[in-house]
Amino acid sequence: MKSGNVALFNSPSQHLELRLTHQNMTVALKIALISIHGLFRGTAPELGRDADTGGQILYVLELAAALAERDDVEQVEIFTRRLEGAEIGSEYASPEEIISPKLKIVRLDCGTTRYLPKEQLWDYLDAFADHLVSYLHQQPRLPDVLHSHYADAGFVGVNVANRLALPLIHTGHSLGRVKSRRLLAVGATAAQLEHDYNMQRRIEAEETVLATADLIITSTHQEIEEQYGLYDHYLPEQMRVIAPGTDLKAFHPAEQAAKHIDSQLWGEFTKHLKYPDKPIILALSRPDRRKNITSLIEAYGQSTALQLQANLMIVAGNRDDIDDLDDAAREIFIEIFQFIDRYDLHGRVALPKHHGREQVPLIYRMVAATGGIFVNPALTEPFGLTLIEAAASGLPVVATEDGGPVDILANCRNGELIDPLEPTSITTALEKILADHDLWQSYRDAGLEGVKKYYSWQAHARQYVELLRDLPEPGQLRHKASTAQVQHRRAEKALVTDLDLSLIGDEAALQALLAMLHQHRHSTSFIIATGRRLDQALKLMKKHGIPEPDILITSSGTEVCYAPKLTTDVVWSRHIDHHWAPHKVREVLDQLPGLQRQPKEEQSRFKISYYFDPQKIEIERIKHLLHREELSVHVQVAFGQYLDILPQRASKGMAMRYVADRWQIPLEQIFVAGGSGADEDMMRGNTLAAVVANRHHEELSQLSAASDIYFAKSAYAAGIIEALEHYQFLESTARTPT
Incomplete structure (x- = not known):
């Protein structure tokens, strides 16, 4: 028997514990990292060569x-792989x-020596595992721990760990269930x-890894709950947060501030500013609605004091002509220009058109040299790498209180958390730091120290x-999972509800319903x-403690977003854009008696909203005028006074059916609860449906003729719970006769 086989009869984790708890630490660790896809080399890695040779390669090497x-x-x-x-x-x-005396890359055969994308490796991974076991048996001693990276290495790690009785650590880097949602969107x-x-x-x-691994390492607490929480073998007790490190050689404070300020790049970035010597408020992100850039501009535009204190710089990707961008990015830039014009911020806001990734450290340093601030106003931020980069460059930060920034600021204490849905929260935080140089300096120093301590x-x-x-001990946490009766289940059902007249109104019943949904989260989508x-819905949900649902249908069915990153379904947007002519709709309706356009915050790309007075104009008259102009639209009234004009293909019901498909x-x-005509x-x-007792007047009374629609005797969330019990919806997957 080979010498390495001794590990089959002695628990490696017991041996590991004895060594690590020994006072003098006389024996050091031997660690095996498994990362299979992409091109791995220790010198000048080919990062960015393809989709497989990117951030994960750098993470593992560092x-x-x-x-x-x-x-x-x-x-x-x-x-x-070799x-x-x-x-x-x-x-x-x-x-x-050999990278260093204690570090080397070992390349093993994987069934084929061809360079294949990771999606095509599955049939070859068993061969890789066999070669890895053979290699380990030939070594003087086995590693103390295996650490797999990504699903393919996780597959191999489970195989090898089980065969050699070794502890297994896993880092997912990205997850299939999350990617599936994003790709479907x-x-x-x-x-x-x-x-x-x-x-x-x-x-x-990934499910097998979660059921097997002794430890899962993640980057944030939010990643544990909102991403791994999508899995059947979700076991938060086996998960620990260690933030990825930052390259402090690239991201560091400026030694000669004036030299950076005089650079050609800085002149290009600030050429449209009236007073370029003011401190800079910097936002750096993709042009993505989740990044909430327009709320930052709104916060800046509403504060005269902030405009006097500082300029605003938004670095949002690269562009030559916004007409060449995809629909979502183009829409963001149009809104940015509209907000700049609305608040007359010309000469106060810089919007550079181009920058390279290699220039980002310099951008941070230049902004720090002005006495500026880095701000991340995202609706949700899974980690917040830019916050760490900014802090390492000597910038205080202002960041969203949703996601990874909470962990970062708790460790670094180098800035202020803000409510991304409240522009005044952003304004207050920025004004506070800019007005107090001592506070700015203390946040700068704390950030530099915190990054070195926690994020290097x-x-x-x-x-x-x-x-x-x-x-x-191997299997200790897996035993907990089995005793908790973790089962392999999928979301087979869904509960759909409106916010204002269905879910919200009875706080005690709301919390009871949310607890029920959490208990059945693996089998029932919310x-x-x-x-x-979207922004108004998120604000209301936050106020009432409603967690982010699996799917969020907003603006009367014209927007569809998916958890955990509020990923917008662009296919739905393209689908409902068919024959949509909002300018013509406004031309027809704006001058009619009994109609008044609702505020801008109630309007969206695919929803035109009016206040409606049925005493002055009938709804049929409105439909007739629109049809006469050959406008294909969907007209709906809610609560007797709110009129929404939507694309013909859009409504809550159509969006729900699209999502179901x-x-x-x-x-x-699918169980649906509603209380107004819009529902x-x-x-x-064919859905199971319930009308809550507090429905608006008699808007849904005509549904009483439908024998399979339940009219609850209770109001708000209590009515939803009553209907769920009536249908026995959470107890069975089968439709219960009424």
Whole structure:
């Protein structure tokens, strides 16, 4: 028997615990990192060459280097594929690459030496696992821990850990269930997901890793709950947060501020500012609605004091002509220009058209040299890498209180958290820091210290080794999972409800309903369908403690977003844009008696909203005028006084049915609760439906003729609970006769 086989009869984790708790730490750790896809080399990695050779490669290399620097680590080995081919460098065929005395890359055969994308590797991973076990058996001793990166390495890690009785740590980097939602939102079909991404095999591998691994390492607490929480084998007890490190050699404060301020780049960035010497408020992100850039401009535009104190700079990707951008990005830029014009901010706002990734550290340093602030006003921010980069460059930060920034500011204490849905919250935080130089300096110093302590790779490695000291016995957490009766389930059903007249109104009943939904979250998706815009809906949900639903249908069915990142379904947007002519609609209706346009915050791209007085004009008259002008629109009235004009293909009911089809949830397994006329088309047809007792007047009375629609005796959320019990909806997947 090979010498390495001794590990089959002695618990490696017991041996590890004895060594790590020994006072003198006489024996150092041996760590095996598994990262299979992409091109791995230790010198000048080809980052950005393709989709597989990106951030994960750099993460693993920097983690390995930081671990190898430690005295309590004996050796770090990175296991990846051995590759051959004229299209790639010959170094990828080398079985070993020595990076440092304690760090090397080991390349093993993987069934084929061709360079394949990660989606095509699944049939070869068992061969890779066999070669890895064979290699480990030939070594003087087995590693103390395996650490797999991404689903493909997780598949291998489970195989090897089970065969050699080794502890397994896993980092997902991205997750299949989350990616599926994002791809469906941009037009992919379930068949395409399988054909292009082998998505089911990936998700099954991730489920197996979660059921097997002794420890899952994530970047934020939000990632644990909102991303891993989508999985059947979700077990938060086995998950720990260690933020990824930051390259402090690239991101650092300026040593000679004046030199950076005089740079050619700075002149290009500030050429449209009237007073370029003022401090800069910097936002740097993609042109994405979730980044909430317009709320920042609104906050700046509403504060004369802030305009006197500082300029605003928005670095939002690269553009030559906004007409060349995709629809979503173009819409964001149009709104940015509209807000700048509305608040007459010309000469106060810089909107650079181009920048390179290599210039970002310099941009941070230049802004810091002005005495500026970095702000991230995103609706939700899973991690917040830009906040760490800014802090490492000497910038105080103002950031959203939703997601990773909460962890970052708790550690660094270098700025202010804001409510991204309240522009006054952004204004107050920015004014506070800009008006107090001592506070600005203290936030700057705290950020520099905090990043070094918590967000350098050295800090990451220190926390990593500390976690290994407490690594549980193999299977200990998995036993907890089995006793909790974790089952492999899918979201087979969905509960859909409006906000204002259905979900909200009885706080005690609301919390009871939310607890029920949380208990059944694996089998029942939670969907909110509201007439409110996305930002207004999020604000109301936050006020009442309503968690982000799986799917959020807003603006009366014209917007569809998916958790956990509020990913907008652009396919739905394209679908309902058919024959939509909002300017013509306004021309027809704006001058009619009995109609008054609602405020701008109630309008959206696909929804034109009016206050409606039925005493002055009949709804049929409005429809007739629109049809006479050959306008294909959907007209709906809610609460007797709110008129919405939508594209012909849009409504809450149409959006709900679109989502049901995309997520393959049978309409018979969807429960809908409503209380106004705008909810009617969701409730007709094959769905299970309930009208709460507090419905608006008699708008839904005509539904009483439908025998399969339940009229609750209770109001608000209590009525929803009553109807759920009537249908026994959460107890059975079968439709219950009425």
